[in-house]
Amino acid sequence: MSITIKDVAKKAGVSPSTVSFVMNKREGISKKVIKKVEKAISELNYYPQRSARSLVTQKTSNIGFILGEKHFSIADPFYTKILLGAEFEARKHNYYVLLTSTDKKFDEKKSIPRFVIENNVDGIIIAGSTDDALINYIHQLGIPLVLIDYLPRQGEFHAVMIDNFRGAYDAVSHLIKIGHKNIGFISGSFDNSNIKERYFGYQQALEEYNLSMDQRFICTDEENSGIENGINAARKLIQNMPMPSAVFVANDAQAIGCLKVFKEEKIRVPEDIAVIGFDDIDFGWMSEPKLSSMHVFKEDMGALAVKKLINIIEKPDTKTDKTLVGVELIIRESCGENKK
Amino acid sequence: MSITIKDVAKKAGVSPSTVSFVMNKREGISKKVIKKVEKAISELNYYPQRSARSLVTQKTSNIGFILGEKHFSIADPFYTKILLGAEFEARKHNYYVLLTSTDKKFDEKKSIPRFVIENNVDGIIIAGSTDDALINYIHQLGIPLVLIDYLPRQGEFHAVMIDNFRGAYDAVSHLIKIGHKNIGFISGSFDNSNIKERYFGYQQALEEYNLSMDQRFICTDEENSGIENGINAARKLIQNMPMPSAVFVANDAQAIGCLKVFKEEKIRVPEDIAVIGFDDIDFGWMSEPKLSSMHVFKEDMGALAVKKLINIIEKPDTKTDKTLVGVELIIRESCGENKK
DNA sequence: CTGAAAGCGCTTACAG
DNA sequence: CTGAAAGCGCTTACAG
Numbered sequence A, B: 001m002s003i004t005i006k007d008v009a010k011k012a013g014v015s016p017s018t019v020s021f022v023m024n025k026r027e028g029i030s031k032k033v034i035k036k037v038e039k040a041i042s043e044l045n046y047y048p049q050r051s052a053r054s055l056v057t058q059k060t061s062n063i064g065f066i067l068g069e070k071h072f073s074i075a076d077p078f079y080t081k082i083l084l085g086a087e088f089e090a091r092k093h094n095y096y097v098l099l100t101s102t103d104k105k106f107d108e109k110k111s112i113p114r115f116v117i118e119n120n121v122d123g124i125i126i127a128g129s130t131d132d133a134l135i136n137y138i139h140q141l142g143i144p145l146v147l148i149d150y151l152p153r154q155g156e157f158h159a160v161m162i163d164n165f166r167g168a169y170d171a172v173s174h175l176i177k178i179g180h181k182n183i184g185f186i187s188g189s190f191d192n193s194n195i196k197e198r199y200f201g202y203q204q205a206l207e208e209y210n211l212s213m214d215q216r217f218i219c220t221d222e223e224n225s226g227i228e229n230g231i232n233a234a235r236k237l238i239q240n241m242p243m244p245s246a247v248f249v250a251n252d253a254q255a256i257g258c259l260k261v262f263k264e265e266k267i268r269v270p271e272d273i274a275v276i277g278f279d280d281i282d283f284g285w286m287s288e289p290k291l292s293s294m295h296v297f298k299e300d301m302g303a304l305a306v307k308k309l310i311n312i313i314e315k316p317d318t319k320t321d322k323t324l325v326g327v328e329l330i331i332r333e334s335c336g337e338n339k340k
Numbered sequence C, D: 001c002t003g004a005a006a007g008c009g010c011t012t013a014c015a016g
Helices: A005-012 A016-023 A031-044 A050-057 A069-073 A077-092 A132-140 A164-177 A193-208 A227-239 A252-264 A282-286 A298-314 B005-012 B016-023 B031-044 B050-057 B069-073 B077-092 B132-140 B164-177 B193-208 B227-239 B252-264 B282-286 B298-314
Strands: A062-068 A096-102 A123-127 A145-148 A158-162 A183-187 A218-220 A246-249 A274-279 A292-296 A322-325 A327-330 B062-068 B096-102 B123-127 B145-148 B158-162 B183-187 B218-220 B246-249 B274-279 B292-296 B322-325 B327-330
Touching (some): A005 A016, A005 A031, A016 A031, A050 B050, A062 A069, A062 A077, A069 A096, A077 A096, A077 A123, A077 A298, A077 B096, A096 B077, A096 B096, A123 A132, A123 A298, A132 A145, A158 A164, A164 A183, A164 A193, A164 A246, A183 A193, A183 A227, A183 A252, A218 A227, A227 A246, A227 A252, A246 A252, A282 B282, B005 B031, B016 B031, B062 B069, B062 B077, B062 B298, B077 B298, B123 B132, B123 B298, B132 B145, B145 B298, B158 B164, B164 B183, B164 B193, B164 B246, B164 B274, B164 B292, B164 B327, B183 B193, B183 B227, B218 B227, B227 B246, B227 B252, B246 B252, B252 B274, B298 B322
Parallel strands (some): A062 A096, A062 A123, A123 A145, A145 A158, A158 A322, A183 A246, B062 B096, B062 B123, B123 B145, B145 B158, B183 B218, B246 B274, B274 B292
């Protein structure tokens, strides 16, 4: 019913092998034959069937994309964008992306992604934090693997990470440059390495400009990094008078929580306190005032991970490394202008 | 290298055919043999290889999911959730979902999704509006097709749609029940059938409660349905004094725009005007006051579409129909309590 | 430079 | 109730 390599061969007056050779760009085919075959292919509108090809090459041209249940189920826009970036890049290389989610706890009996059970992917990308046991399981299976935005404490993995240090450093430097001397830091738990790195970036900027760090200005909520945690942290900051003139919040959701608290307390942003967040989430500009934030190139993260993965698939001995994805400060209203 | 059906056959002491028969639950296999084979399968941890199976059955067990470029690139959470719902359901039926986007304008030379070119899907889901030419192209190819949240004016298609009429009707009825008599309607262009249906629902509710419709309360922005359009429409509403005591906004993004305008104009919500939106987008609760809205079960839409599609794949003569997905009013702050 | 042949791992008539 | 055989549509040594 659909066109096969034999039809093309017949039409071009060559053998199926030859057709295969030209499709796979094997060397040593005469120009004339290539022309003939290509003509036949395009005239018949032929496209090789994946399953047949996969069967013999034992390559699937599929990439598995695993997202933690948590981010999957809420359709976290952060990871969604990474996924879309990955899909876009994969397409260029003629790969398909197979998406799946995974349970919090990895169970070797139940929660192995089906594309690994079915041997249906050439490589895997895991985005966000998942059970390290899953990561190790896949790694030890020898399936090419790239991690995005999460790295277990143990082990060596290919990864694509946000340039947290640089982002935080740049954000805080900006605050310093526009005249701030007392700059606070608000974040969720340092257990999250992203947060920790952002803290280090903050620290570095202060040091470089010879500003002292005031512990009263460092407020974290040990739980998480949601709006609620921003509210908690901002409350702490207010209690620890005096207030800094600016605050770097390590995550936009928290920054929005802070904005809410400041509004309630009639603390004006940016006049009384300048605020810069991190992540540049979509709804940041819905806040009042509009949140200045460190933009993360989420699509790029997905695309880079795919490039990296394909490279590993093709050259399995590629040595493990970590790619940092750039960030860019987006200035809106919440960080104000130069101070005097 | 990996385990094949032959290994299982050998281990179970039967022929490969028999193994295949038990896997495919063919009738007339003795209980004893079934037991033996199943034991061998689980001991060897055998899983049939998709490509081999696909090659002979000419089924891929893949479902193509097409999203308009517009929604794809911004990772529109609405459609992302539909996608995730689809993926979740597909998994249950042992299908994979292959995602792709499509250009605004369908070009038969360039923009055919590659999974249709490569014959790599058993059926296709198209979510959101795309070029009708694409829909027709796929339809006429005879590939099982289910549309989500968009229906061309011409032609008969399987579809999963929001129950817009019901949702609007319920929202407006609620406003009426808590005492409102003058209820406005704000929306984007009626070209969008979702919007039009919501308008009809609004109309129906007023009629049923014998309330008259005041044209001054009907404000649409002919463009689109974003925040900006909400701002425009709300401005019109304010100009057309008198103001209604409540307004049903056919879409949350617009509703948020309205809220902004009302705040600027010192019109209190819900005291001066009650507001109910539609869609229940994630960041609705970030607004002030928190937006009441008609929740759409987005994940269900994806899941239903997959069920429908699989049904069509299995029984190609299934007659065309439209499935409406339920909605549910979520009451937060913006619509107020009973009036007096 | 090109073709004939074997084989990838399944499924499915067809025998028995 | 079960097995031997053919075949799905490709690729890839191996000849020539």
